[in-house]
Amino acid sequence: MLNFGGQTKRRNINLGNKSKTSKRDVIVRAERDRARRAEERREFDAAVLIQRYIRRRLCQQHFFSEDSLRRLTLGEDGNESRGVHLFPAFGLKLYNFLPRHSFKQILVDYQSHFRTYPNALVNSHITDVLKIQDNDELLIDMLKAVNVSQLNTSQFINEGLMPFVKSCKAIGDDELQELCKFLQLVKSHYDVAGNGSSFLYPIISLPLSKDGTYPILEQLLLSLGWYKLIDIAGPLTPQSADVVFSNLCYVYEACEESYIQQNIMQCLSFMSPGSMSMFNEVYFGAIQKLFQSSFTQRLIDSVSQQETPVSVLGTYLAVSSLDEIGEKNNTLVLLLMNKPFVEMVFSRILGFSSIEEITGGNVDFFEICIQLLNFYLTLATDAEIFADNSTVPIPTITSFSEMLKQFVFQELWSTPLELRSRLLDPAIDLITRVYTRDSRLHFCSAAGNETFWESRDERFLKCAIYKMIDEYDGSYRAAYDAAGADPLTATRIAAQQHLKTEILAEKRAEWSRTNGQGQLRKLEVLVRVPFFIPFDQRVEIFYTLIALDKDRLGISGDAPAVSANMFMGMNGGGVRSTTISREHILEDAMGAYDSIGEKFKSKLSVNFVNEFGPEEGIDGGGVTKEFLTSVSDEGFKDAKYGLFRETAQHELYPRATRDRAALARLEFMGKIVGKCLYDHVLIDVALADFFLKKLLGASRLFRSTFDDLQSLDSALYASLNKLLGMSGKEIAALELTFEATDVLDPTGLRTVELIPGGRNIHVTRHNVLQYVLKLAEYKLDRSLTEAVAHFHRGLSGIIAPLWLEMFSARELEMLISGGTRDVDIADLRKNTEYGGYTDADATIVYLWEILGEMSAEERCKFVKFVTSVPQAPLRGFGSLEPRFGVRNAGREDLTRLPTASTCVNLLKLPDYGDKALLREKLLYSINSGARFDLS
Secondary structure (H helix, E strand, C coil), X not given: CXXXXXXXXXXXXXXXXXXXXXHHHHHHHHHHHHHHHHHHHHHHHHHHHHHHHHHHHHHHHHHCCHHHHHHHHHCCCCCHHHHHHHHHXXXXXXXXXXXXXXXXXXXXXXXXXXXXXXXXXXXXXXXXXXXXXXXXXXXXXXHHCCCHHHCCHHHHHHHHHHHHHHHCCCCCHHHHHHHHHHHHHHHHCCCHHHHCCCCCHHHHCCCCCCCCCCCCHHHHHHHHHHCXXXXXXXXXXXXXXXXXXXXHHHHHHHCCCHHHHXXXXXXXXXXXXXXXXXCCHHHHHHHHHHCCCCHHHHHHHHHHCCCCCHHHHHHHHHHHCCCCCCCHHHHHHHHHHCHHHHHHHHHHHHCCCCHHHHHXXXXXXXXXXXXXXXXXXXXXXXXXXXXXXXXXXXXXXXXXXXXXXXXXXXXXXXXXXHHCCCXXXXXXXXXXXXXXXXXXXXXXXXXXXXXXXXXXXXXHHHCCXXXXXXXXXXXXXXXXXHCCCCCCCHHHHHHHHCHHHHHHHHHHHHHCCCCCHHHHHHHHHHHHCHHHCCHHHHHHHHHXXXXXXXXXXXXXXXXXXCCCCCCCCCECCCEEEEEEEHHHHHHHHHHHHCCCHHXXXXXXXXXXXXXXXXXXXXXXXXXXXXXXXXXXXXXXXXXXXXXEEECCCCCXXXXXXXXXXXXXXXXXXHHHHHHHHHCCCCCCCCECHHHHHHHCCHHHCCCCCHHHHHHHCHXXXXXXXXXXXXXXXXXXXXXXXXXXXXXXXXCEEEEEECCCCHHHCECCCCCHHHXXXXXXXXXXXXXXXXXXXXXHHHHHHHCCHHHXXXXXXXXXXXXXXXXXXXXXXXXXXXXXXXXXXXXXXXXXXXXXXXXXXXXXXXXXXXXXXHHCCCCCCCCCHHHCCCCEEEEECCXXXXXXXXXXXXXXXXXXXXXXXXXXXXXHHHHHHHHHCCCXXXX
């Protein structure tokens, strides 16, 4: 191809057949064209619609202009009366197109006509206008225009007033007053019964908030309270009841009107303790005041007179116990001070004939009684419990405890898990508290009724659970060890707190198909309320657990040889040998055994050395009882270590200390006590009751109760109880603050605050209970927890806490130190072995006669002389290892005294053949306190 520049340009020409358009292409092109035309139509229609609205808007602006409305209102005759129909006819449109002052003028000019308008048009339009207001400019004029006789109250409140309350930024006092007067007028025309609830419920169910979500709500609520416009006349949902209750408390704080009290009680009847939500912090002060005013007394009176159901009081207590409220103690004190009320609730509950009758419809009374008695036992002294004018007399406590026992046993033994009562856990807490107090005072288990706490169900008592206990104990031990080595860490404390029940739940799921339900349930009884099982059975279980543990470690007499790795460095037969100096028993023992872990459970062979050299024949090659009792005596009683303090009753408890060496020794002393329990060795030590309870309360973080203070410091306990009974003036005169002075070595005296800022907070009549409880908490818990925890860590390294927690403090004392404070001579004689004597020899006959003639104290001294412990073994002398023995020490020198080898429980008795001489020599020996050193 030529161009004008003389150049050629190649052009490709397709000479082939041109491709044909397919049918699909035609269809696609047609669809595209239709879519385009449809879009064009939509755009055209939208433009037409916009133009239509613009023209309508322009027409409306012209129509609703002030000049046009004036011509329309006057008409041809110039009569302005036609203007009364403008607002009813046009309503919200009139508001939208007229200037505010013109609209306001219409409301003012015709409000007298609007108030009597023959239909609901005016009211409907007022509702529409009110809901879009964000200020109070038109409020008064609109309210004055409402025809109350034609008002649809629910519609006005929900669709008009509620949106206004939510969106209005501020409201003046005059406007607020006018609104309340209007609502009073509405209330007089409102049929409460017919409508079923308060007409202002939507407003009083709006929550206050810290950031002021609804700015005028606070003022409105208070005004509604002052004008008596709040009325809870119908049912509320549990969720809305929480908010309504909060608002009522907020109103009550400002205006303590009796009708508000009644409404609060009504609201409480709809609240559910189980679903109660956390209250907004805006309400904390108001709700707390509800528990510091006359409301509590009015509620008590109302419940007593059966005007208010007791469930309302239960909910009231549930609110008081919430962490953010913290008024439960004060509330329970007020309840307990009202003795007629306490008598009423307990007489009601004790009047029921069966547990089924209580759980079927009277559970509220049961719950109140549980809470009252639990708190009463927390505060009441022993003297108050036994006093004639006691708030809850001993017969009432005993009868209610019997009912509690039946309830708890039935729930655990007979009731399926999914059907158990929500009161089971509170009931177990209370019955455990009663049992703990009774184990010391015996008001339930009095003479003739010693088996009060034991179940009488034969099927339950015959149910054997040893195999299940072994499996459960293994899982518990693994979980306990996994929680960590330090009992003071937050992780371990949290893990231990519910460990027993958590492992129980796991094993329940695991065993549900392979084990009988009876065994599972008895195991739960053992874990949660062990005192339902007879003491002898529990002791048997305890020693069975020890035997199973010995089998696990291979250190029992019948067990296969233990692995060489575990007890490397021991003598043949798994016996660990060491040398101990008599002058440094505790330090040498710690050096030899403190770091060997579970190896300390094995048999021990101890060689003592004294200032003259090695001692021969002291332990006889067996378990070193002499070693354990000697370490116990030095660790507990030697002043050079000062590990323990003594109460006024000469009972021991750990000294509060931060010294790491002292804490290490306390931990080792725990191991020694554990080893004694493990090997059935009794030691002569009296531990304070509160300390024993702490050892049984690891899952409760070693916490004590107020009545435990009597065991620690009876004088302080009496003083604090006296303080609780003082008047406000008497308390003020003492000038007490929330501080405590204590001795903590090595820093000496120190002053600590019982609560933050306590040195600046004076004790008053209002907070004296808090002061008493906080002081007791410091003395019993805060100052001693570290020392107790270290002792417990040593103890639990040998004896798992689960094993110990089967027993009460008194029972644990018996496991450690033996049985009763007297000796069963017949049992001792039946279990005595002789060497060189027979039972018919004159000296032996005289021995038993003399022991029978001794006082109980002298018999205990005799047993201590021979065994090192002044009490009989827990399960009788048949369980003493080795058996009590009397060996003939000959007739060559009858001036010699009887001597003893306590390590083998052996009395070496010369063959005096004379009763008077035997009595003289025996009494001298047992009163001298000497044993083997007189040999």
